[in-house]
Amino acid sequence: MKREMVLTVNGEEHDVEIEPNRLLLEALRDDVGLTGTKEGCSIGVCGACSVIVDGRLVSACLTLAAACEGKKIETIEGLAEDGELHPLQRAFVQYGGFQCGICTPGQIMAAKALLDHNPNPTTDEVKEWMSANLCRCTGYYKILESVMAVVEGKVDEGRRDEAVRQARIQSLYQSDTYKSDTSD
Amino acid sequence: MRAKFEYYAPTSLDEACALLREHEGDAKLLAGGTALVMWLRMGLLSPGYVIDLENVPGLDGITYDPAGGLRIGAGVKHRDLELCPEVREHYPLLRETFYKVAQPRIRLMATVGGNLSHGDPMTDPGASFMALDAEVTLRSSRGERTLSVEEFFVDYYETALEPDEILTAIHVPPPAGRVWSHIKFTPRSEEDFATVGVAVTLAGENSRCDDVRIALNSVGPTIFRARAAEDALRGRDLSPARIEEAGAAAADASDPIEDVRGSSDYKRELTAVFVRRALEQAAARLG
């Protein structure tokens, strides 16, 4: 049976009337009307539907909307403030962090979830975290470069200063994502 | 077709047990949802009631004490277990295993109890819990019982859980100085399910094996202990020939299905290889 509930998305309350079997992904796109969150694989693999619920990164395709009642939902639409892009959005634009763009809202929300908890992650940590978001266009390094530019607080300088940029790229190529305890 | 259901979010364990009892056979518990929501969506399950465990107190928390061991609430997320300092220090096998599950976003969502209760033989944690001789606590309005993880797994996607039971906690005994090894073979991509998974814990000295537990995932209808392989080693010297023999015994005990990750013959061969390697790695850590 349909239920009335309030979904709080990017600080705004939305009244929706939905079946308990409705996915958060469907509720966001079709009931709330925020289509920035994308659907890729529908099975938790690709990360295109990544949103933040009560501070935690989730796949909206594996989350029931009913389970999000009363929680704080953050989507890509909530990032820009007063028409000013969020540093992550600016970095993705500046460093070519996207091409077709289908994965981009998920990439940016994933990066935001990481930086919200850990504003100074290492290159390894960024690589490991971002491994949960697939991209068929960029070859990943431009995404990582975009995120690292925000971590370093050098979104704009890095683009002008070739040395800053080269150092960042070098560190990305040198880092090894997989840190297994078996190898110590 | 995705079935319609009623959604409940009880706020106590008793209430959750009562709901499960009231709708026995027609209700499914929801934890992280990474398996359940997918199955609901694909129409593989069509319960009339979904009971969300998120607001049930007492299912969270990881506690460790040297005498009693580790208690993991069923609702603990994979990621929180992986990052828990006591787990890193005293149960590196668990840290390693959980680190290898899927990718960080799934590990943030999925719970330890949900992983085990799903009964999927392809999942990783069950084998490591078995190698650590862990137990699960199951609760219903009829009472509480404790089973070894080995007894808990029954068949493909089937566990010892009765329809009215909730898995509340996993208990891992103190590590007792055993060495360990873990291999998750994922030739397609690192975050894939295992083609073969092996978890080993070993007690002994020099190259003598006093006791060993070898558990396998992805190569049979359940995650299982390779007991014949263990018997080939217990009380013996870990010579290359014995280790080879144990690998062959584990392969004999395996019963893998053919799928996109390979034929059953291929996976059986791999089982022998990776059990041998896991034993070599564990033996190399013996003092």
Ligand SMILES: Cc1cc2nc3c(=O)[nH]c(=O)nc-3n(C[C@H](O)[C@H](O)[C@H](O)COP(=O)(O)OP(=O)(O)OC[C@H]3O[C@@H](n4cnc5c(N)ncnc54)[C@H](O)[C@@H]3O)c2cc1C
């Ligand atoms: C993209 C992807 C990749 C994955 N890769 C891996 C991998 O590499 N290795 C691996 O091991 N796993 C992997 N998994 C599986 C994942 O581990 C399981 O989906 C997950 O552990 C289930 O946990 P959950 O909390 O989400 O459970 P849910 O999906 O909420 O529940 C799963 C089942 O358990 C039941 N249940 C849940 N909690 C309880 C309880 N307390 N008592 C009784 N029954 C309960 C539910 O009713 C349901 O039947 C992957 C999953 C995805 C989506």
Ligand code: FES
């Ligand atoms: S659409 Fe949700 S993870 Fe791919």
Ligand code: FES
């Ligand atoms: S930009 Fe096209 S998939 Fe990532």
